[in-house]
Amino acid sequence: xxxxxxxxxxxxxxxxxxxxxxxxxxxxxxxxxxxxxxxxxxxxxxxxxxxxxxxxxxxxxxxxxxxxxxxxxxxxxxxxxxxxxxxxxxxxxxxxxxxxxxxxxxxxxxxxxxxxxxxxxx
Amino acid sequence: xxxxxxxxxxxxxxxxxxxxxxxxxxxxxxxxxxxxxxxxxxxxxxxxxxxxxxxxxxxxxxxxxxxxxxxxxxxxxxxxxxxxxxxxxxxxxxxxxxxxxxxxxxxxxxxxxxxxxxxxxx
Numbered sequence: 001x002x003x004x005x006x007x008x009x010x011x012x013x014x015x016x017x018x019x020x021x022x023x024x025x026x027x028x029x030x031x032x033x034x035x036x037x038x039x040x041x042x043x044x045x046x047x048x049x050x051x052x053x054x055x056x057x058x059x060x061x062x063x064x065x066x067x068x069x070x071x072x073x074x075x076x077x078x079x080x081x082x083x084x085x086x087x088x089x090x091x092x093x094x095x096x097x098x099x100x101x102x103x104x105x106x107x108x109x110x111x112x113x114x115x116x117x118x119x120x121x122x
Numbered sequence: 123x124x125x126x127x128x129x130x131x132x133x134x135x136x137x138x139x140x141x142x143x144x145x146x147x148x149x150x151x152x153x154x155x156x157x158x159x160x161x162x163x164x165x166x167x168x169x170x171x172x173x174x175x176x177x178x179x180x181x182x183x184x185x186x187x188x189x190x191x192x193x194x195x196x197x198x199x200x201x202x203x204x205x206x207x208x209x210x211x212x213x214x215x216x217x218x219x220x221x222x223x224x225x226x227x228x229x230x231x232x233x234x235x236x237x238x239x240x241x242x243x244x
Contacts, residue, residue: 004238041198069190069204072219073238076163080219080236082191082204097194097202097219099236114202114221116126116195 002106007079008071010108011100015065015083023059027052031107038113039096062089077102093121124228129201130193132230133222137187137205145181149174153229160235161218184211199224215243 002010010029017026030036030051037044038054045054068082078101085094094115101110124132132151139148152158152173159166160176167176190204200223207216216237223232 004240008240039198040196040200069206070217070241072204072217072236072241074162074236075238076161078162078236079238080202080204080221082194082202082219084191095192095194097204097221099202099219099221099234112221114194114196114200116197116201118126118130119192119194 001077001104002102004073004079006106007073007077007100007102010102010106011071011079011081011098014098014100015067015081017055018059018063018065021059023052023055026055026059029108030111031103031105031109034107034109034111036111036113038098038111039115040112061087063087068095091122095119123199123226124224126195126201128228129195129199129222129224132224132228133193133201133203133220136220136222137189137203139177140181140185140187143181145174145177148177148181151230152233153225153227153231156229156231156233158233158235160220160233161237162234183209185209190217213244217241 032048035044035046064086065083071081073079080099082097096113096115099112100108103109136148154170157166157168186208187205193203195201202221204219218235218237221234222230225231
């Protein structure tokens with residue numbers, strides 16, 4: 001299991017990858033067989049090709065992320081963060097809380113993004 | 123499935139119950155067969171008696187909660203919030219992110235609290 005520091009660094013890397021416009025850096029945080037549920041309640045996507053495509057589109061859309069407070073760890077294989085997504089081109093703001101589950105090699109195996117219809121401002 | 127508003131009201135009620143020193147109000151948000159994992163990675167507790175006892179102790183300890191930004195919903199049966207717990211008597215601060223899963227009757231059926239050893243300040 002990765003350490004708390006390693007998990008938190010991965011979540012910070014997720015934020016930084018978006019803000020640097022670097023989708024490959026974001027996708028590289030995930031295991032090849034990872035599952036992404038963004039938002040929770042929508043169909044999950046799974047696997048390397050789907051994840052690469054998902055983040056290519058998300059980063060190309062110009063989304064910039066800012067943390068709402070420190071990244072949290074756990075006493076297990078999960079870490080979580082609350083953040084605000086700004087998409088200036090769409091005049092859109094989304095408030096989300098992402099929970100990431102990690103595999104033994106430190107890659108993200110599951111990502112669950114909590115945001116609902118009411119968490120978008122336009 | 124409860125509405126976004128109902129789920130968010132339950133999470134706000136959780137915060138308010140702590141801050142009012144009212145453990146019964148907090149425990150009443152949970153289904154009788156709910157599961158609480160606080161923190162994630164520690165053994166879960168389950169069922170009415172265990173949940174009542176857990177929150178009686180937590181509230182008696184003087185923990186006060188303040189939200190770090192708005193409560194988030196989802197497109198499903200979950201809502202989440204980032205908050206800071208202050209326990210003045212112990213000079214302790216914990217930064218947590220809780221994810222609650224709801225049953226069809228609007229009661230919480232699962233609570234997962236994300237905070238690690240590094241998320242406590244003393």
